[in-house]
Amino acid sequence: MKERKLRKNDILLIGILLVISGLLFFFAYIAKDSGGSVTISIDGLEIMELPLKDDIRIELSSEHGLEEGHRNTLHIKEGKAYITDANCPDKVCENKGSVCYVGETIVCLPHKLVIKVTEGIASDMDGVAG
Amino acid sequence: MMRKYTYSPALYGILIALAMILSYLESLVPLSFAIPGVKLGLANIVTVFVLYKIGAGSAFLITAVRVILISILFGNIMSFAFSAAGMLLSLAVMIPMKKSGKFSVTGVSVSGGVAHNAGQILAAAVILGTKEIIYYLPVLCISGVLAGICIGLLSAQLIERVKI
Known part of the structure; x- marks a missing residue:
């Protein structure tokens, strides 16, 4: 059945989530500041x-x-x-x-x-x- | 013919026992050595399987019973709160994702994995009263995606091959 196969939407979803993770990492990185x-x-x-x-x-x-x-x-x-x-x-x-x-x-x-x-x-x- | 078995207590018992064993097996091989909360979530194979084979209500029931029993056996009130928050959010996302019909098992499982981790972080932020725990979010987002892909591919095979 079609539900079993990986679809274009799935790849899109995974891609978007990975991009969001990457952005979160990036913001966490630039926000870094040695503490006192x-x-x-x-x-x-x-x-x-x-x-x-x-x-x-x-x-x-x-x-x-x-x-x-x-x-x-x-x-x-x-x-x-x-x-x-x-x-x-x-x-x-x-x-x-x-x-x-x-x-x-x-x-x-x-x-x-x-x-x-x-x-x-x-x-x-x-x-x-x- | 298949309908006959979908409400059988014996079947639910077997599925819950299987989910508990998978939870236990996973706790023996801790992947979360450096970052808390990073894990595969093998027991979610059962959740996804039931979601597709029986239905949303049964998936909720079986997952809830598993979370409660595992917390009683191996956890504490804190671990129960985290698991319950993760479970509720992941089912709240997976059920409509599946209903929409736009995603395959893997897509549904990935969204569930990420939602589960987000739920745990929210619970931790509320219980510990610290916002900084949000810094775990990027790591847990990626780990949720990867775990979701694994669980989704495994579940898809089971859904196709196992007859209940």
């Missing part, structure tokens, strides 16, 4: 903001608002933030690697943790100077 700081949110609540220029290691645990027993260690090194030592089941946050561009995030869904790169103070200064 990272904000840490747990369960939608912003708990702290850390500058990216300082090298820090911070162990996020229940005292920061994570659920009892949940643990993620956030490192900031050479302007980049990354997570190690997470005891979440999927390790997606560790595998995400380092982030440094504005808007980039490390999300740990099981722990409801979101690390987000923001412009921070450094970029504001550049904005004024530029």
